[in-house]
Amino acid sequence: MKIGILGIGGVGGFIGAKLAHAYQSDPTTEIIFICRGATKQEISAHGLCLRTNDQHILAKPSLASDEPEKIGYLDLLIIATKAFSLPSVISAFQDCISPDTVIIPLQNGIDAAETLLHQFPKNPPIILEGCIYIASNIEKPGVIHHLGGPGKVIYGKDGNGHFPWVTTILQKAGIDTNYTSDIKKILWKKFLFVSPLAAITTAYGVTFGEVAKRDELLKRLRKLMLEVQAVANTETIMLQESDIEEALNMLSNFPYSAKSSLQLDVEEEAPQTEKATFIDFVIAQGRKAHINTEAYLLMDKLISEKTC
Known part of the structure; x- marks a missing residue:
């Protein structure tokens, strides 16, 4: 083998x-x-x-x-x-x-x-x-x-x-x-966690623990998750409110100081990042399905300002 x-x-x-x-x-x-x-x-x-x-x-x-x-x-x-x-x-x-x-x-x-x-x-x-x-x-x-x-x-x-x-x-x-x-459902459930978290930690320069501690960031994280849920559901992958709660609860499994891979790449000025995977993908799928992704559009704007 x-x-x-x-x-x-x-x-x-x-x-x-x-x-x-x-x-x-x-x-x-x-x-x-x-x-x-x-x-x-x-x-x-x-x-x-x-x-x-x-x-x-x-x-x-x-x-x-x-x-x-x-x-x-x-x-x-x-x-x-x-x-x-x-x-x-x-x-x-x-x-x-x-x-x-x-x-x-x-x-x-x-x-x-x-x-x-x-x-x-x-x-x-x-x-x-x-x-x-x-x-x-x-x-x-x-x-x-x-x-x-x-x-x-x-x-x-x-x-x-x-x-x-x-x-x-x-x-x-x-x-x-x-x-x-049923791997597609699992992939979307993970994406429901990693994409919004990558977006918010990178846009605001905060750690996982800071997101969990600050109510205003948790509200924005939930809004991002709702937009991912809406996009997933157009793909016949039905994500429920319980999936969002599970994703939010997963924050407690990580150290306070943990950072997303996208955040690290942006901070280190890497020549390529996973922004297309985490951010652009949701915005593009939303446009295709006529879904409002205003929270992701804001994250895209803030992250683009950091990298231009």
């Missing part, structure tokens, strides 16, 4: 470290970190350190590489890059993917599977969909800090299909993993 983790950032580093640590003495399972630059050099020399509240894991993969010819064909590929990178990274590593390869994208969005399918006009691999509930960041090359969130992976495929071996592999590594045949 050959398992690749593409993108060793906060999410990929969390999953990769747990997998490499669990299977380091298993000669039948290869864990491959697909990464480059300083991250590849540090991991190749010293391994990957995962810091959590109660433990440090030092994990050494079977291989850390960005060379398809060294990686070879993969049985399972977990993609943990940012959503905007999907087309380019898949193009770069197509030689590692066969029609039997199972791919699970863990991006913060709704349409990762569709994006991947466009890259395989003939003989596509087995593309599932997935998400993870976690706050985890790169502390420095080779060091990942898991800040909060359960690190739970939910993956699946709408309709028929089941992949118990994938669940077994991840669970053996201590990763809470569930398969579902």
Whole structure:
């Protein structure tokens, strides 16, 4: 079994470290970190350190590489890059993917599977969909800090299909993993949390804890969630008031100082951000369905002022 983790950032580093640590003495399972630059050099020399509240894991993969010819064909590929990178990274590593390869994208969005399918006009691999509930960041090359969130992976495929071996592999590594045949609903429920939170933390420069503490920010967060609910419901994904309450309650699962990935990228003046995934997508879908997204339009204005 050959398992690749593409993108060793906060999410990929969390999953990769747990997998490499669990299977380091298993000669039948290869864990491959697909990464480059300083991250590849540090991991190749010293391994990957995962810091959590109660433990440090030092994990050494079977291989850390960005060379398809060294990686070879993969049985399972977990993609943990940012959503905007999907087309380019898949193009770069197509030689590692066969029609039997199972791919699970863990991006913060709704349409990762569709994006991947466009890259395989003939003989596509087995593309599932997935998400993870976690706050985890790169502390420095080779060091990942898991800040909060359960690190739970939910993956699946709408309709028929089941992949118990994938669940077994991840669970053996201590990763809470569930398969579902209703994955689109799960993706929208996560989007209901991460998109409004990314928007408000980035627009106002506040942490998760500050949002939870300030009534005016909580009201604005709820308004953003109502707009996501309205957009989702036009896609026949019925989000309820209870889903909004559940999303609001999830704030308590994260540290006071936690920041969204979009916020971090904007603060660090990254050349690309996930604004298109979190903000532009909702506004565009709202316009298409004639839904008022005034709260998102305000967030878009405030964030654009920060980045222009």
